Amino acid sequence: MSTTDLDRIGARAVSDLRGDFPAFADRSAPAYLDSAATAQRPRQVLDAERDYLERHLAPVHRGASAAVGRSTTLFEDARATVARFVGAGDREVVWTENATDALNIVALGLADASAGLAGPEASRFVLEAGDEIVVTEAEHHANLIPWQRLAARTGARLRGVRVDEHGLWSLDGLAAELSERTRVVAFAEVSNVTGFIAPVADVVALVRERAPRALVVLDACQSVPHRPTDFAALGVDFAAFSGHKMLGPNGIGVLYGRAELLDALPPARTGGSTITRVTLDHAEFLPAPHRFEAGTQPVSQAVALAEAVRYLEAIGMEAVAAHEQALAARVVDRLASLPGVRVVGPQAGAPRAGLVAVGVEGVHAHDVGQFLDEAGVVVRVGHHCAQPLHRALGVTATTRASAHVYTTADEMDRFVDALGEVRRFFGVADQAAAVIA
């Protein structure tokens, strides 16, 4: 793809689209290449939340007033919008604090079912000693530690699918870990470090065949904001994603679950609005999604998230994926000729999502990041909440650039160019590197 193509996203010029983002109003602002951590927000999203707060703010689902009716309608319409966006029914979208919270709700729900805190409807969630939970070594801590805790709570065993020297796992590797004892298979659709795109439908088919008792839990944090998603078509049981990575607000995330599963999963967090009848000793819970939505919900955030969805839909998720993946592919191509820089994840030519993490020989990632920062390129350095993966790669930390709809080829080029300078600055450049830089 030529750079000219890279400067368009769907029907729009990226430069034009950037006009929607107040954060980019200052043209001398650094290149923001940390969207995989959190994305910037367009004016449309900020305005939608403010409009709700200035003109429609009222409680939802409680009381009889017209104000509550309007607020409730906006809130539930937002849910329907987000549900449609990811191929879910309205009742299959639960608001959470973030994706981490969503994954915890599943893991804690299984623990409660296993501890006998739910009725017979939850029997399929009961784990016993000897049962197994399968994750990959590449998981974000959010999709790892809750499962460690579930294992500790139930006596189940956690198994990890190993990654290769690039940080990639395979269907074969997964297949080797599956059995009748497998009760949960949890993995990310897109890795936030390697950019690997998992073959979700194939995984689901494999799990259904080899591990018929397993629930498939998808960490969709890095996929929903960047590519078309249809959870029903993928056939996963549960999925999680966050608002703030998809041009929406902080403080809101989504737990997707197939309706009959959500209705049976015991709610880990309890309180007002989740219940039908409550006595001093006992409470009965509503069906999903409300059984999980304890206390006052992120209503203004839901309204804003729905606006973010409309914004992304107007661009088209196919176009979003094509744009971001082309940017990343170009970075990988250019880095191939840079000595001392190791690209983690799929190598040149292989498909990858719109992010690239690298290791720079002889320079610690935080020094790399500091150098890039001074060069006007904001990246993320560290273990990216994936310590086991980094341990497998033999490094403590890497440096990651990630794209979103507003990212330009020029910004990605600045990343590559600055990377070309970094080893010389820290006095570790070899002859070859010096020539190229």
Add this chain to the structure above:
Amino acid sequence: MSTTDLDRIGARAVSDLRGDFPAFADRSAPAYLDSAATAQRPRQVLDAERDYLERHLAPVHRGASAAVGRSTTLFEDARATVARFVGAGDREVVWTENATDALNIVALGLADASAGLAGPEASRFVLEAGDEIVVTEAEHHANLIPWQRLAARTGARLRGVRVDEHGLWSLDGLAAELSERTRVVAFAEVSNVTGFIAPVADVVALVRERAPRALVVLDACQSVPHRPTDFAALGVDFAAFSGHKMLGPNGIGVLYGRAELLDALPPARTGGSTITRVTLDHAEFLPAPHRFEAGTQPVSQAVALAEAVRYLEAIGMEAVAAHEQALAARVVDRLASLPGVRVVGPQAGAPRAGLVAVGVEGVHAHDVGQFLDEAGVVVRVGHHCAQPLHRALGVTATTRASAHVYTTADEMDRFVDALGEVRRFFGVADQAAAVIA
């Protein structure tokens, strides 16, 4: 207090202060008397969040960039501001989704400690069969159901302090439930239904004497937004409140805990940013507050909440309490002469917070609410997430008017006046009522 006094709050005229609130820009808007459910937000708070989002949005606590440094500083400064506001140390304020979430974190942490998921440092959180948890019958479901679940998870017994015919509990009633076996005493500083203001310091003294092994958990949802608070001085162990009731955003709440308790309590929700070292099988957690803050935090909301705190501090919390309590006292006084209307909670002359819930004889609360709504008065009707209390009062639902800094005497008068009409409309007014109305 004369109506003239009621129209001032601290040094400001309420009418002037209302100019800060976009929701009141339209002077024909109905009287918003549902602030105990959720409060309106001043422009200052909305602007603070938007400014952060437009100019400073970046991840916090991760990476090396200057942007992250600025964002992290704003985030932690916000924590310090909120901590100071409630008499807490910086490390004693944990961000949560809402107050409900905060209470769940405590209850779930105790359950995990009891299930052996924490080290010896958490031994004081271990509950056993035969241990007791004491709540009052007046609690909000958020401060009841999590304790029911803790009881179910540990075999502990839940005891309820009974309320009288007005919905009030007493120190004597509480004393009767306490013993060496009591491990938790959880109650609201201000009831969201009765407006009763609990003598927190006396409760703490009583608990320390009669139930030395008990943790005191304070539901401060209806107190922090409305009166001066100093958790350290009160001597409670944990406390919870929400941003959206104190002129701040949805999607953020606070768990307060004494530092040494928070450092030892196992985190119920796990994930990124809560940990030190993570292997595939095991994770070690940071000290408080970060051990509880799993995943991307409500950063923009924290910044806005700090602005809400500054807004309230500029008025002065003594002035806030005086204003709101005077409004409620006047409502109670006026209602005393209205037949067929029963005021729940402290009766005329007794101290109460700035809210008044009533039952109207012969008319269902939702019909009352509908009538008031049409009369331009937005109130809350229902069980207010306090079913056991309502059951004790012998009603399914009540009608509640609640005040905040912006509430005027005129708005409260409209509430009383409309209540005077409601029984006639529904054809249940008796002779006496007809005369007065």
Add this chain to the structure above:
Amino acid sequence: MSGLEGLYQQIILDQSKRRNGDRLLEDPDAEHHEYNPTCGDEITVRVKLSSADAADSTDDRGGPGTARIAELAWQGDGCSISMASASTLTELVAGRTVDEARELIEAFRAMLRSQGAGEPDEEVLGDAIAFHGVSKYVMRVKCAMLAWVALEACLAQATRPAR
């Protein structure tokens, strides 16, 4: 008609006091308890069916849908809308076949989802058209539906093949 009078038509206020059918029905063929989580109100609806008579059948299936509702009664408490709606339902369904009752329920539901649009068909809905005004009040739609949803569940129960 002002908002409030459109919602609380005189006929609704009257029905809410009349409470037709508010009593215990012994030995029902079906019974269902419905709960309104927004307010905590509850209602239990019970029905007795008279077995289908071939002559009564409006189609030639002669299936369970052709049984008639001999009696409907309810117990519970709620707002005036829910009580009036239960009372009106009691009057309207007596003697209808199960299929007819289902059509009535569907028409009532459609009216309540209309958000005030259109004109309800009095031929089909009879006195229940008084509840058209409720459709503009999203928070109250559940009140009006409460008894009707309970009846729907009763009919499903009573006509389930394995009963």
Add this chain to the structure above:
Amino acid sequence: MSGLEGLYQQIILDQSKRRNGDRLLEDPDAEHHEYNPTCGDEITVRVKLSSADAADSTDDRGGPGTARIAELAWQGDGCSISMASASTLTELVAGRTVDEARELIEAFRAMLRSQGAGEPDEEVLGDAIAFHGVSKYVMRVKCAMLAWVALEACLAQATRPAR
């Protein structure tokens, strides 16, 4: 001096390669492991003290604070700032009394909290003044402090009455 050169002064880059003290110290009097959660880097600092000699004492307490640091060594890995800082620390504390080392650590901490303000005192801090630039980078202050905090913990351990 540009931002980056202010942060990465030549002396820091040099020290980060020199890594003074990067080795195992057997039989230490105290050892402490410090972890930086922002990056996952770690360091273990070990010290040997020579017992306090009355003649060396700068006050008349003759307490544990007057013991001397005979040797400091560390093992670990991290960014250039943390490695340079550990290396510089090794050079600076050798032979100081515990009390002197504590004063040095406090001065270093104060400099790093200054957010770039003021001029560090070279008399007190010696080569460590090179880290003044780090104080402007909030996310890197922990890097510079890592070894120093570990030493502080070692000293607390070594001079604890009940050791």
